[in-house]
Amino acid sequence: MPNVIILVLIPFLPLASFLILGLFGKSIFRNTSGLAGTLSLFVSFLLSIYTSFGYFFEYGKANGIYQKLVPLKLSWLEFSNGLSIDMGIILDPISVMMIMVVTFISLMVHIYSLTYMKGEERFSTYYSYLSLFTFSMLGLVLSSNIFQIYIFWELVGVSSFLLIGFYYNKPSAVAASKKAFIVTRFADLGFLIGILVLSFYSGTLDFNTLIQRLTSPGSGELKTAVTTSFLGISALNWGLALVFMGGAGKSALFPLHIWLPDAMEGPTPVSALIHAATMVVAGVYLVARLFPVLALSAPEVLELITLVGVITALIAALIACTQTDIKRVLAYSTMSQIGFMMFALGVSGYGGSNGIGFTASMFHLFTHALFKALLFLGAGSVIHYVHSNEMKDMGGLKKHLPITHITFLIACLAIAGVPPFSGFFSKEGILLAAYEHNPAVFWLALATSGLTAYYMFRLYFRIFWYKASQQHKHHGEGGFAMMLPLILLAVGAAVAGFIPFGRFVSSDGSLLTLPFHWLFSIAPVTLGLLGIFSAMVLFKKENGKADQISSFMSRVYKLVYHKFYVDEIYLFITRKVLFSMVGRPAAWIDRNIIDGLVNLSGATTKAVSERIKVIQSGKVQHYGLYFLFGVIGLGVLLIYVIKF
């Protein structure tokens, strides 16, 4: 069985480093805060490797099926018998896979930031926030209780807010952090209501019990949840759809995606950790955690997830083709890839070989974490070199940044789905699952993967080729601490595809081999190569062809460039509709009626006390008189009225 102390240490080491660096970072650890944070995370990483080896190869399996183990469960708030908020640790293939991903990427980012953030005024604060985030994310993936996951969900939201707004004297960063917080909070409202609905009908907050009750066909809880309906939709579907809304907010799915591109105002390593590899896949993780319920009892919600996922994937890929800020391109590409993971879950079935989509989605989550973190860290290295996010300041950097160039190329090949890099395998799994389940989704996904290849190589050529460099080689690439994570991640992104993922992660815990057909791969790979080729034609040399095309389709180009005006729609709804229709009347009621009542009670008290204060004359004899009459009155009362 797993060692509980080691399991607890995995999230609590980052928590300890958060507390210590937060409290003493400016005094004791003034110069060593980065090293201290990195060291504690390194230990945490080793422990999670140890745990995952133990889980996958020693005690995880029973009869060839991976079990959901709950080695630790502390009852925290008990509402009624069976319904309690517990603090527990769950071990199953996805949570074990996630702690590996989170600690590994976080470790890479910690090492990378040693150089990247060097000389920052709030260096130790930065590391303490990173530790806080890592703690919350590890807590989130290890949660055994749906309310516990909600608590950690909010904690990652807070740490994301803190890190986006890290450069707090930059107004755009402050605005972006507020936007991220408000949008995800709004989505979390749905999550909370969904939790309440689900726990009301299933009578439990514990994941294992909840899944068991809501999937066994004969259970009374499932019957009531399915038969009770509101607005024609069953309570179960409402609950799950609202929980999915929370996931969609955190995972930046359309139409709750508007915060993610702005979140790029944060430091680049933070974007790599939070807004590419770990936190934004929390929504995918949540859907995967509740997957048995969705697949067995609520296929309608899965349809919704498929729809949202595929729309997000396509729209984000289109927008990514037009952006000029390299981090924003990467942000939209993240959105698009998360859309892939989501609809892969949506098209998946439960159990055995039906669960290809589930395994492919988790596989893509895994490979995406590697190559997307690599892309962001590579972009960070580029930004570190040219001090700008804009494409127009770049070009021809391949001579100056050789290691960054190679690793970035590997990551681009991986995300474009070129064999034998990792993205190829996971994306093939997703496309295959979509093909078997829903042809329309498959064709959209195929088009999106072609677009992915195009916009990624647009970025690649635009940064590293395009024109002769105007930059002087004023400083190097950033040293060992920045290059080591790039190389490690590049190795991961190149070879991770060969992991037999189905042997570890599948929808019901049994072993699965991801099917693989050469013939099937021809179409996506050809399309990917086509995307790469067209990007090469347009952007390898500065030739103006791209501008010609964009001016040729100027209307469409403008629409896409402005991100389909989703932000403007949001602004219209909030400013024009919500503020004037709801906000102003509410403010009026607050100012005049609520405050009026409060003021009225105050004024009444004051007027009454003005009148009666003359009783307190300060004359001893008056007081004596009151006392006398009081005693006489009391006597009369006792003797004649109550007849004591």
Added chain:
Amino acid sequence: MQPGIYHLLLISTALFFIGVYGFFTRRNLITMLMSIELILNSVNINFIAFNKYLWANKLDGVLFTIFIMAIAAAEAAVAIAIIINLYRSRQSIDVKHAEELKW
């Protein structure tokens, strides 16, 4: 005619109300203090009377009377100390000059 409990209660009641009257009408703090002593003494007479006529073989009432006398002495000492201080601060022992403790 042998004086009975009624006579004694009559005296004590009269003494009590004389004391109350004095307390409310006099302005001089010393006189007010004397009125309070009258009230206390009316209570003492009550105690003695009830002890003598109702529980003749007990001593509770007598003991209480001694107790009250002790208290009255202490109270008189404190009151006179306050009065002296009051006189020092405002050259008067009239109660209407000591009414700052209001509102």
